[in-house]
Amino acid sequence: MSEKLSTKPYKGTRDFYPDEMRQRTKVFSSLEKTVRSFGFEKIDAPIVEPIEIYLAKTSEEIVNQQIYSFIDRGERRVAIRPEMTPTVARMFSGKARELPRPVRWFSIPNLWRYEQPGKGRLREHWQLNCDILGAPDEFLADAEIIMLAVEILKSLGATQSQFIVKLSHREILNSFFEKRLGLAKENWPTIARILDKKEKISGEEFSSFLSAAGIDAVGQEQILNFLTGGLQWLRENPEIDGAGYLLELMALLEKSGYSEHLAYDPGVVRGFDYYTGIVFEVFDTSGENRRSLFGGGRYDKLVSAFIKEEINAVGFGMGDVTLFDFLQTHQILPGPQRELQVFVASFPTPEDQVNSFRLAREIRNLGIPAEMGLGPAKLGKQLAEAAGKKISFAIIQGLEEKDRGVVQIKNLETGEQVEIPEEEIVEQVKAMAGDRYDTQK
Amino acid sequence: MSEKLSTKPYKGTRDFYPDEMRQRTKVFSSLEKTVRSFGFEKIDAPIVEPIEIYLAKTSEEIVNQQIYSFIDRGERRVAIRPEMTPTVARMFSGKARELPRPVRWFSIPNLWRYEQPGKGRLREHWQLNCDILGAPDEFLADAEIIMLAVEILKSLGATQSQFIVKLSHREILNSFFEKRLGLAKENWPTIARILDKKEKISGEEFSSFLSAAGIDAVGQEQILNFLTGGLQWLRENPEIDGAGYLLELMALLEKSGYSEHLAYDPGVVRGFDYYTGIVFEVFDTSGENRRSLFGGGRYDKLVSAFIKEEINAVGFGMGDVTLFDFLQTHQILPGPQRELQVFVASFPTPEDQVNSFRLAREIRNLGIPAEMGLGPAKLGKQLAEAAGKKISFAIIQGLEEKDRGVVQIKNLETGEQVEIPEEEIVEQVKAMAGDRYDTQK
Secondary structure, three states: OOOOOOOOOOOOOOOEOHHHHHHHHHHHHHHHHHHHHOOOEEOEOOOEEEOHHHHOOOOHHHHHHHOEEEEOOOOOEEEEOOOOHHHHHHHHHHOOOOOOOOEEEEEOOEEEOOOOOEOOEOOEEEEEEEEEEOOOOHHHHHHHHHHHHHHHHHHOOOOHHHEEEEEEEHHHHHHHHHHHOOOOHHHHHHHHHHHHHHHHOOHHHHHHHHHHOOOOHHHHHHHHHHHHOHHHHHHHOOOOOOHHHHHHHHHHHHHOOOHHHEEEOOOOOOOOOOOOOEEEEEEEOOOOOOOOOEEEEEOOOHHHHOOOOOOOEEEEEEEHHHHHHHHHHOOOOOOOOOOOOEEEOOOOOHHHHHHHHHHHHHHHHOOOOEEEOOOOOOHHHHHHHHHHOOOOEEEEOOHHHHHHOEEEEEEOOOOOEEEEEHHHHHHHHHHHHOOOOOOOO | OOOOOOOOOOOOOOOEOHHHHHHHHHHHHHHHHHHHHOOOEEOEOOOEEEOHHHHOOOOHHHHHHHOEEEEOOOOOEEEEOOOOHHHHHHHHHHOOOOOOOOEEEEEOOEEEOOOOOEOOEOOEEEEEEEEEEOOOOHHHHHHHHHHHHHHHHHHOOOOHHHEEEEEEEHHHHHHHHHHHOOOOHHHHHHHHHHHHHHHHOOHHHHHHHHHHOOOOHHHHHHHHHHHHOHHHHHHHOOOOOOHHHHHHHHHHHHHOOOHHHEEEOOOOOOOOOOOOOEEEEEEEOOOOOOOOOEEEEEOOOHHHHOOOOOOOEEEEEEEHHHHHHHHHHOOOOOOOOOOOOEEEOOOOOHHHHHHHHHHHHHHHHOOOOEEEOOOOOOHHHHHHHHHHOOOOEEEEOOHHHHHHOEEEEEEOOOOOEEEEEHHHHHHHHHHHHOOOOOOOO
8 A cells, every 4th residue: 555645735724625615705705895895906916926026125024034935947036925015016017007097906815924833824825905006195095995994894794892993104103213212214113113012012121122222211201102192192293294194084084984993003013114104903802813903004115116107005915814813703704604505316217317417407597506416326315415515405306206297395404395396496495495595606 | 226127927927907807707707606506615725735746646747847846944845736636635535534425626726837838828827626526426427527517618608519528438448458459558658649649640640650659550440440430439349348338428418418519539538647437628619729628537546645545536627728718719708897886076175075985985885886086186087087997977976965965977988967866876877877787796
């Protein structure tokens, strides 16, 4: 006997069997429907890209430690995409002159990062990407992206108390560093990284990190005021860049009914080099899932890696792993229930087989999926298999019944069986099913 | 100025902009609907697999010359999947004991092969995979797979005269080699490869290849009779293995109304080591696309690379590149038309902006996607952009109109504009759109 191969998927990845796939399809369909309702159009692109498109803006950690890259047989250095945004920028640039603006694009790519697998972290994940590029008025685009992020979660059944969007603006942080702390530009990223850690470390640790980075007690006091002062701090410091913009944006979102989902948080940092305007992160308020659910922001420089024109752009990426954790925590993950369908039993004679195939086809043509029994001869065994597949109704018709124009319809959950005219199958099945089933996707 | 990056996708791959994506979505939705109507359930799996799963049965040409493989950061040799069937076998094996049989699975993976790009051949393509594993009666499974292949093309609008399924059985060829030609088993693959080429070469070339492979004139005569004798040859040679099986299968398919789509062709070879029972290939009859559209067959040995139990399995894989060529040739490729949606104009004051966002949201909640204008101030420019995006209807409401509870609705194709009560928007848009639009997917 030869040695058998492992049936496990590659480390840090998942197989999607029908039950899991059905849940994924339901969640993604809901996401897609909401995103499309805002006028976003779906795009797609190859999973392999030239590595150059990640070298400019993707974080060093990803490129050096996490990217799946290799040399192809033609000596090109390529990568399996770790994120979608560089691809979006590449595609936009390729048709920048002909695309009517603003462009609203979404995609649901699978992305790869070489991570140590853990909660919320896998090597392959799917990510809903939504981007608006080239908006004549970027303020409105920023507002719409935040609204979209909220509406997506609401359409999945999440309520106001279950999540919060924390919003800031990169220029506020930069301007604070420059005008209040008097920091040289090269020190900004270091301090930003410490701010980013604040929620995960103690007050003492926070203070000692800042001291080590050369921030004295006065500076630390200012940082604390900045981080905890909320919108009031912005109102009192109007000369800080971005302050007026953020206040206006918060006002529009509030008047549009989004304030309950939203908080200004100057501690939202995200990719420091990447974002140029608003930045936001969405958090689960339950405390079960500490990492941000997803996030995004404005990245006006990315497209200029490809073309001269500077294109304003704002968007977010929502990964399926953290999203599903969130849905599970709040018990709003859709179940793996199958769509309504029937089972058509088969019999061993050639005439019977022809008849069963005909019957199954007719039911399909009338709009209900029909799975045919592929033997064995014993009817009881076929019906048990169908029940095992969570099919609720079986249609049975031998040749004698065919001659009489009738079928037996059996409810595989209750055992109830009735004889009905063949032409009433669909009507009967729907009546018996009631509203227990989704209609077919 | 730094040098700009290329905006082209990686060689041999495609970007899907919204127009192309819409076509792909429409075709794949149609495929999925048909496949689901037979009771198939969707699965998915990671795009990267351990390379071992391809070494057993995937053709040598693919593994040695075409596979995208690399060593990961953990020293594992992995591959980007060149085909889906080994993954299906791995997944089935991983839950072989608990899965109710038969298993009917489908997937639409993207697959990678390092090919010289050309007509019908790209490095990344999508492929509809359908498989039935563990059927109690494999004869019925074989029949169903052929029916499914035909129904898929019919549901895309293909007619009887546009395609033909050529069907054979691996054992017929093997048995002919053994019992009629007296060939040693190790020579079977060589002769099979020559048979596979027959349609692409001249009669003289065919004969000289056979002579070079040691087939004398008598053997060549037998081969020609075998290849051209059709079902009659099978009836006259009942001691050939597989002959009776294929005659029965053809009879069932004929009685089920599929004979017009079907022909027995003993020259169908496909992967010689891979298939163990029926094999089939679907051809475009127009002559425009010479390569087979898609194909499949029975592969009972594949699962035994993972588990001891031998599992019967039959399936096919249908690639999007050849399929789209076929649909284009016969002018049945769906157009890139957008779903019905409206454009909501915006105005520059904060009160107007709040109102436009509100209006757009209300239209979405009533079931019609609404794309909001993101500036600039000039209404005419906004409407021109909307028309450029092939949106047919614009909704315009300033604050004065809001106070009166009305909106302007403008047909961007005809220029026609009417004022209507706000609560009649959806009704009006649907009436004006008539049946020119698909409903949202």
